[in-house]
Amino acid sequence: MTTAGKPARKTPKKTGQDDGVYQAPESIEDVQKLLRNQVYISDRALAVPIFLAMKLQRPLFLEGEAGVGKTEIARALANGLGTKLIRLQCYEGLDINQAVYEWNHTRQVLEIRLMEASGDVDREAANADLFSEKFLVKRPLLQAIDEAEEKPPVLLIDELDRSDEEFEGFLLELLADYQITIPELGTFKAKHPPIVIVTSNRTREIHDALKRRCLYYWVDYPDYQKELQIITARIPDAPRKLAEQVTAFIQEMRQTELFKIPGVSETLDWLSALLAMNQTELDPSVIDDTLGMMLKYQDDIESVKGEPVRAMLERSKNRGPRHGGRRG
Ligand SMILES: Nc1ncnc2c1ncn2[C@@H]1O[C@H](COP(=O)(O)OP(=O)(O)O)[C@@H](O)[C@H]1O
Ligand SMILES: [Mg+2]
Structure with missing residues (x-):
């Protein structure tokens, strides 16, 4: 190794628990x-x-x-x-x-050309310079x-x-x-x-x-209360009722056998889509029209479209705030 005999470039420092470098939460x-x-x-x-x-x-x-x-x-x-x-x-x-470091070959080559052009090349010095931090891509x-x-x-x-x-x-x-x-x-x-x-x-x-x-x-899927909190925090303009219905419906949808269950991203995307469509309430046909915001596999979409959506919407009504987020 070329490091042999070379002092470590950085002297290892002991890092205390409380260096006071950032205000870590106390509780x-x-x-x-x-x-x-x-x-x-x-x-x-x-x-x-x-x-x-x-x-x-x-x-x-x-x-x-x-x-x-x-x-x-x-x-x-x-x-x-x-x-x-x-x-x-x-x-x-x-x-x-890609993860740690790389030498900037293009710049190194350019530097060599410049050194050659200037005439005097001290091999050792050139080598040290070419592999200095200047040419290091962190x-x-x-x-x-x-x-x-x-x-x-x-x-x-x-x-x-x-x-x-x-x-x-x-x-x-x-x-x-x-x-x-x-x-x-x-x-x-x-x-x-x-x-x-x-x-x-x-x-x-x-x-x-x-x-x-x-x-x-x-990190699990959030329950009804937590998901409602997330979407109302993220999309504060959404009408309360719609936010509740969307949350309840998504929670219900997660109980269905699907290739890919919708995550919180999909809930947020779906709610934004409904708002863009000026929707204030859920109904089966608007859900069918916007399934692509929640489900990203055609087989999943086909498997819930129509009657299953209708049934899910009915069941989701038992998940609202009056039911403590759970199915009654
Ligand atoms: N607990 C939460 N509070 C606020 N936003 C959340 C929460 N959980 C998920 N989200 C939102 O859901 C989306 C997906 O989150 P992301 O971190 O990309 O998921 P993952 O990395 O697990 O795939 C993001 O827009 C994020 O803001
Ligand atoms: Mg991620």
Whole structure:
């Protein structure tokens, strides 16, 4: 390794629990309030692991179906804390070059040409210069532990289930000590470990080793009360009655056998569509017309259109506020 004999570029610093670099919420209620100010509705069950993740400086692993609000948690948390959100969107084939760092080859080549043109090339000096930070492209994971970050950012590693297992292994190492070694430069170590949120839509299982390092929380579909709160917070202009009917209907729809159950995103999209159509109440035909806002598979749409929608709408009437959100 080229680092042999070279002092580490960054001196590892001990990071205390209370560096006072950002105002961490003092209680679970504070976490809820902080998120609420960002129009994110959280129940206590979710606020507890978020609070602990910050307090214990442990990554938080959020698992759940698509559209239940996992990604949004990281965004709301970063905004609420007034810190940067650094997002790494995972995908198949994601590698170190895209996740951690890469050398800017084009600029390096250009620099070599300039050096050659100017005549005197000291090989050693040129080499050191070409592999200096100037030519380093920092990708999300390196950005998140970069010493230059004064406040610990929120690092969102989104949809980890999409990446390969090899990448998961690398991540495990990173989360162990929040440091990254670049052979030509030395070791980068986070002054303040970032607040790490890992999400998965569970298209595959994530290894136990990684889960063990994290606090775990399953983000479920919201119940009637919570979903109504979410949509009234997000779309405050919606008439109350319509918001209630939409929530009750979606809750009912989630009981149906479907290829893809609608998430909160779909509820919000659907309600916006109904508002755009100046609808103030639900009726079977308008639901049929707008099924594409809730269901994203033609087979699902076909399977509920017509009579099943009518029946669901009837049943959903037992879910309203007078029924405590439950079917009576
Ligand atoms: N508890 C919540 N409070 C406010 N908005 C929410 C909540 N849950 C979900 N949403 C909204 O639902 C949408 C989908 O959320 P997202 O975080 O993208 O889901 P996921 O990452 O789980 O697929 C976003 O527009 C988000 O704002
Ligand atoms: Mg997401």
